[in-house]
Amino acid sequence: MRGDLGTEIEALVTWLAAESEGATIAPEQTHPAEREMYALGEEIFFYRAGPHDFSCATCHEQSEMRIRLQSLPDLTSHTGAADAWGSWPAYRISQGLVRTMGWRMRDCFRQQRWPELQMGSDDQHCAANVHGSECRRRA
Ligand code: HEC
Secondary structure: OOOOOOOHHHHHHHHHHHHOOOOOOOOOOOOHHHHHHHHHHHHHHHOOEOOOOEOHHHHHOOOOEEEOOEEEOOOOOHHHHHHHHHOOOEEEOOOOEEEOHHHHHHHHHHHOOOOOOOOOOHHHHHHHHHHHHHHHHOO
16 A cells, blocks of 8 residues: 555566566466456456446546546556556556556555455465456457
8 A cells, every 4th residue: 555665576577567668468268277267356346346446447448538637547448458557557646656567456456445355365466467358359
């Protein structure tokens, strides 16, 4: 969250992103475990819960929407998903640190008043896997 210090994960992800500059983002969906993760991610994406009855899709399945000045990417579209994946990790001026896409998603969980997303959990990997697969599927 805001004010959290960076960890070795940000450093590792930044190094990996730099090393794979220009590579196509195309997570495999061949192994049953990968398909299982995708299915769980899809379920999380459309699952409505919490005091606002929000799902990820509430904020992320339409184009041209925004909350105040922040535009909301349509993560069900190839372009939205690809832009999201391709733009992390990112240096956040407000944080004074490089942050990961998982870090951004954790704030999404907070905004929809869900329990705190545990970094490195299956939930986080599944949600990310759905967006990655969206990049591949509609490419
Ligand atoms: C209350 C609205 C809201 C909900 C619900 C929400 N998000 Fe977000 N999400 C945002 C906002 C705001 C941003 C930041 C957009 C920006 O930086 O321009 C964002 C950004 C993201 C990004 C980064 C996109 C990019 O282009 O950098 C991802 C990935 C993401 N959300 C995934 C999710 C997932 C997965 C869920 C469900 C667990 C979810 N969001 C639920 C509001 C929401």
